[in-house]
Amino acid sequence: MGGCCASAPVSAAQRIDDESYPDNGKKLRRDALKDVYQLGGTIGTGGFSVVKLATDRATGEQWACKIMSLPRPGRQPARRRSIMREVDVLVRLGLGHPNVLALREYFVENNRVYLIMELLRGGELLDAVNSHGNYSEADAQTIFSQLMRGVQYLHSVGVVHRDLKLDNLLLAKKGDISTVKIADFGVARKLHPMYGLRQMRTVVGTPQYMAPEVVCASKHIIATAAGTAYGPACDLWSCGVILFMLLGGYPPFWHESQPLLLRSISRGKFEFDDPVWQEVSREAKDLVSKLLVVDPDKRLTPKQVLAHPWMVGCSRQARRLPQTSERMRTGILNRLRKRPSEEGPRLHDVIADASAAAAAAALQQPVVEWPA
Template sequence: MSKLPKLVEGVPSNLTENFEVMELLGEGHFAKVKKARHKASGKYVAIKFIDKRQIISDEHQLASLFSEINIMKSLKHPHIIRLLDVYETDDKLCLITELATGGELFDKIVDRGSYSERDASLLMLSLFNALRYLHSKNIAHRDLKPENILYESDAPTAAVKISDFGLSKVVDKKKMMQTCCGTPGYVAPEVLSYAGYGPEVDMWSMGVLLYVLLCGFPPFYDENDAALFAQIQSGKFEFTSPYWDTISTEAKDLISKLLVVDPKKRLTAEQAVSHPWFSVALPTHKLDAAHQKLTEARSKRRFKAAGMAVMIGSSLRPKKQ
């Protein structure tokens, strides 16, 4: 078998000299993520092993990978998973990142047993601050969803971290993004219209996330993707009784200003962190109904979804970036 060409110049190849590779944490189409221990410091990390054979002949996959690496190299924020180093072996590209051991957002909430609106507010403020940082650097994440928000550890006060920058992109202010990507339930309406879009798509996703967090089910839902997309593009949703009866007016106001079809009228991350929901006294009673709904959803894996680029029908085929 011919030797594979080097993809990244100037990076080390002696991975196993420096790291003890441990158990599998997850895997995708052409990559596996494993836990590892840095031998010199004893620090635990995550390593994403990307199979070079699977991507070497796909120029779009390569471009996406290089974009992910360059973007992650530029990021340093307490609520964003950090890229610590890059190694390359004969057949693998290895991304060394922070290890988040606390699990995915909704899994952690379900396991914790209960949470209040105040708890939700503190969580969302961390995420909006991370987005404010990303957008200030002209970076759009483009796939914000519960699976891509991780807890740093199992500690009750553990920080949340935005992860998975595989679909992220540096925004060209002179040229709008066109690629139809993301996850169906969290994708913004302008992504579906092929009219071009900007980083505002992340704010729509945050609106969906906040809605689900407070009531336990999404604002837009249908088993049929075409019907779901039609709902999203209409922008019509309700604060269904009795689930929303005890939720604050400030929370509903924030959601209503995020789930706005016109991206120019949608709140920015800068505006969101200053919203009254983050400064007023909020209810501290437990959101038991929302917790029950999330528990049911996890058992059905209702919110688990692959990237929309591989899920959408032929009528909404992804375009090039």
């Protein structure tokens, strides 16, 4: 696992059980956390979590330990379900793909969940891109191909991320854009094989990256007769937004007003009219256009994206993107960063303004953020 300090093989995700935690079919651990790991200093914080350095006492390997307070059974049931859904998703993913942040194991002690996860030393992708001297389309392709391989894996095991964004793309090694990892599974959903692909109705995610079908899942945001269910294709829309940003340096949909932003997304109209796009190849713009399609059934799948001519052939060209690079450093992308803790409440404010307070409360779902 490039970028983390572990080199020896590790077991599949394991846990200490008390009643109702996700079962991965493995032998349950009964060890106390302190007997297995030595916790060090804090290396990150989120709205509902803290992350500490964890050293394996037996091997000296270093990991990241994400700690979340777990409400007692019967108290804050929505919060408890949210945490256990995240754990359930991470258990399913395990150590399964090089472009997905890995869970080694987890513990439940004293009403806290301890997730022992891969330690990434590279920080956020956007920081590396901003410090890259000669950012090019080939760099964007290197980044995006890893994102798509990670998403392809998630969907192959029945997991939908639902909050893909630049902030959630981390690097295993500092400055190395060939070590991209998808992180933060706080609102991810594990699909049930019996109920088809479209089985999600909750409005979650970061507004600038949300797919039209997610926006329309609530009839209180966009005036529809009833909310609509959505499926894994919502992740492909988010990937399209990310690719647009990687190539153009700004988001395809933007408005200071959340209601107007969401309405704009639901219509799906965007343009390549900014001068920055004169530097971008026709093949790259074609791929963006085939991802930012309002109808999820007409959106490309991960397999189709990976076979797209730009994905296959861009490595042979090094088209420089100086305007894009400058936009990333100084433009709106920096304004969008580090706002995830605000986005959930702000999105639900929009819903509340458009509907009864009870309807808004039913939609609220706190996001567990993985800090950089």
